[in-house]
Amino acid sequence: MARFTTLTVREVRPESPDSVSIAFDLPENAKSEFSYRPGQYLTLRKEIDGHDVRRSYSICSGLGDGEIRVAVKRVEGGAFSGFANDELKPGDSLEAMLPEGRFTAAVEPGAAHTYVAFAAGSGITPILSIAKSVLEAEPGSRFTLFYGNRTVRDIMFRDALSDLKNRYPARFSILHILSREPQEVALLNGRIDREKCETFFRSMLNVHAVDRFFLCGPEGMIGDVRAALADHGVEAEKVSFELFTPSSDAAAKAAAARRARMAKKEGEALASGSEVSVIYDGVQTDFTLEPDGISILDAALGDRPDMPYACKGGMCCTCRAKVVEGRVEMDLNYTLAEEEVERGFVLACQAHPASDKVVLDFDAR
Ligand code: FES
The missing domain is CATH 3.10.20.30 (Beta-grasp domain)
Incomplete structure (x- = not known):
């Protein structure tokens, strides 16, 4: 049984100076197989310089967007991310496995949930898909996003996030935390770490009123947010997380x-x-x-x-x-x-x- 399907690239769109999103045209007979849950990812395969290169990229489109789109952030020396950012163009083919992943929200039309997400860098990708999907399908739900980056220039999906804010001004909130660009509000300067979470929880976020937390980013951020939530008595079942890269010495x-x-x-x-x-x-x-x-x-x-x-x-x-x-x-x-x-x-x-x-x-x- 073939596990990969050949898909044609419909659009390659810059999402920040070092990232692109890729939308695919799905063959008619693959449309239902490629239906996805928000937060899932696609594993893409391409032969690059004679090597079979496979990488997983989170889907950034929402269920209501009528498309399947993934985002690829350039990684230094990354074979696939370099290829996708520099060479890939509409009309090219890529092989893709069916959508997979457990970092996902069960969208329930009619539900009135409170969601909170913490993302850093390209960790925004699956969270954008989840936020778009629940805000559209659950008119009674609210979504708050804490998003960490180095500078404003590094923020992925700036347009998509401000569109979401314009569309759902009362139900979607976003706080940008920047580590290398000072902002007026001191609380928003620095990194999303345990101490910062403590401050958020004391000053603006009642963690006990939240139904579901989504965390996506590097291992350090995820560990810190999970620890801060546990300190405040939040049950682990309410917290979903997805790691982008484990720390370099974790494997050793x-x-x-x-x-x-x-x-x-x-x-x-x-x-x-x-x-x-x-x-x-x-x-x-x-x-x-x-x-x-x-x-x-x-x-x-x-x-x-x-x-x-x-x-x-x-x-x-x-x-x-x-x-x-x-x-x-x-x-x-x-x-x-x-x-x-x-x-x-x-x-x-x-x-x-x-x-x-x-x-x-x-x-x-
Ligand atoms: S290949 Fe990803 S967990 Fe083994």
Whole structure:
């Protein structure tokens, strides 16, 4: 079964000096498959300089926009983001997986909810989709956005955000927090961190009147806002978050922690490689893998380049698979719920064998 669909680019629009949004023309027969929930993302694939490059980008369009559009911010040295910002043009083709992601709002027409979002940089992308969608479909709901950037020039979707403010002046509020451009209101200068949240919660935001929080940005911001909300007694179930990039040393620390965990399990340390089988699209592939080497996903990709993945950072869940035999140890997991882990699901990009035989089923649901 092909997991990628070829889409034609309809528009490439600048959204800030270093970001663009890309709208697609959907083939008639793919329209229903590509219907999405606000906050989800598309995994795009393109061969660039002979390499198969895949990246996940959040959808920024709202359900009422009648289009599917993602935003791509330039990352220094980023193969795909550089290509999208510099070369991509209408009429070009990109391959895309169907929309995925759990960072999403259940839009309920007739609901009257209070939503609050904290975003930094390109973390605005899924939040814009959620804000547009709930404001349009839920006339009784309100949405407040705290949006952090370095300067006004760095703000993505400035026009779209002011359109939203003009359209829903009584129900949509936005506060720009700038770290490198002083503003008149001192409270809005600096970064969105734990201390800043404390001040917001004391002075202007009653967190107990909020039905749902959405956080999207770098790991530091998300950790700080979650901690501040927890300090104020906000239940974790009310808080959804999506990480853009984990801190650079998170993977190394997690791998070291895994090694320590495995070493502690007396008598279970694997002297040599494990026999690993992966099942994907009904086809089984077998290989031997050292417990302390590359991940099960990377090993499987050697034989099966069609294996599903996007971020390889434990964030997107595209590589989710079920352990049907044996045990594995994961490094990072930013996306699987506890209940899924209990049912045996793992992220193959983060999984290493921890028993002599391991079978991972990518088709299990
Ligand atoms: S590829 Fe994204 S979590 Fe594994």
